[in-house]
Amino acid sequence: MSRNWLERPIEGVLLDITGVLYESGTGNGTAIPGSVEAFKRLKASGIPVRLVTNETCATRSAIVNKLRSHGFELVDSDICNPAPVVVSILKERGLRPHLLVSPEIECEFVELEKDNPTCVVLGDADEEFSFQNMNLVLRTLLAMKEPLLFSLGKGRYYKHKGQIQLDVGAYAAALEFACGINAEVVGKPSPHYFGAVLQALGVTASEAVMVGDDIVSDVGGAQACGIRGVLVRTGKYTPNDENHPTVKPDFIADTLEEVVNLILKTRK
């Protein structure tokens, strides 16, 4: 771990949401102590901030409403999530998607033509990851001249209502194996995705820092792009993360509050 992560000024901040701002759990979860206030002070400081999530079970507005219910003050444009990004990619490339995503976000794809699909978009579909739906996706891919699969994030598993369950990355891996292809990942840790967020922030990689609870997707993903990666000891963090074989965070903090305090201290 570098002791000098604050030597270079920080001109932009990327924050993961779940496990950094609030802990998931039953219902809407609970805000992590100090995080509401810390987020407010960070935004008030004038440093550009984006909430960078792989959440694909809710629209941006639904995420905003959830965070507001915890006391966070924010607007839709504070959030970067994969669905709007993949929609703009599909539009640009003239692609027609077959969707296996959460019913909650299907509305985001409403403008796109879907007959005779030329690609598959896989999100965290939760219970929709049935044997039947996965076979339909497989047949759709195999019917394409060149099977094209977009995966909204590449998560391995996560906790939902207290129970661990497979995330979209595992189902993408099943289809990659079956079709002999590699999915295009839209979301962390894709370098393209981090690049789009930096552009939105108006900063370069070396000016930015990413704060997250996922050692691989948040910290490792950011560092692979030249962004400083800070791990917090909340959310899915486990002490094992501090001995990760390949990813060494630039800094490890107990909470977001500690990170924000350190960043703001450099601005005075």
Added chain:
Amino acid sequence: MSRNWLERPIEGVLLDITGVLYESGTGNGTAIPGSVEAFKRLKASGIPVRLVTNETCATRSAIVNKLRSHGFELVDSDICNPAPVVVSILKERGLRPHLLVSPEIECEFVELEKDNPTCVVLGDADEEFSFQNMNLVLRTLLAMKEPLLFSLGKGRYYKHKGQIQLDVGAYAAALEFACGINAEVVGKPSPHYFGAVLQALGVTASEAVMVGDDIVSDVGGAQACGIRGVLVRTGKYTPNDENHPTVKPDFIADTLEEVVNLILKTRK
């Protein structure tokens, strides 16, 4: 393709079942023309023969009964299938399995202790590959100190009742990705598995030939063990297989009948 595949004498024959002896389809499928007679003449010649299948939806007896209904003359011991092999591995290593297999073959595991599982056995579970069952397998694996997954074969997909569906290999890939592990494959194309069949046949790899319709699992798997690999133009064969980027069959025949005719000619 080598023209000399028959230069070395053939002392043992491994045959895939589905797509070589019979075509699957509605109901029990149909015998491939000439295969009943060819199989009979091959066995009568005195060359040791084993039917080597990754079939994990039926017990050995059920497979024999199905083949008999098509007119094939055979006994249980003519068949090598993964379930009995994995059972003997689990016994040897004192492992307690959590099963996600077809209900049809659960009986094969009846003698094994299953409380506090120390490994997971994944077969072609068909509709049992539900979101719920996959999550249960994931949680079982993550609860182990060292997650241990056995995959009965590593198929990508297959046709069932005229529809393509994901095979066990895809679901194993999902779990491998989620847990960061590699499954132990019991079945084709595992070299251990081919080795066990050679031992049962009492021949060395260089004395044997494998006949199959799967360019990767049958032909490639056998060749990787030093067994000659013959592809037949029946079953899941497609013309693309003849231009496979890495696997070059030792011979390509229209049917099993043609292969048997050529083998028996060398014995006269």
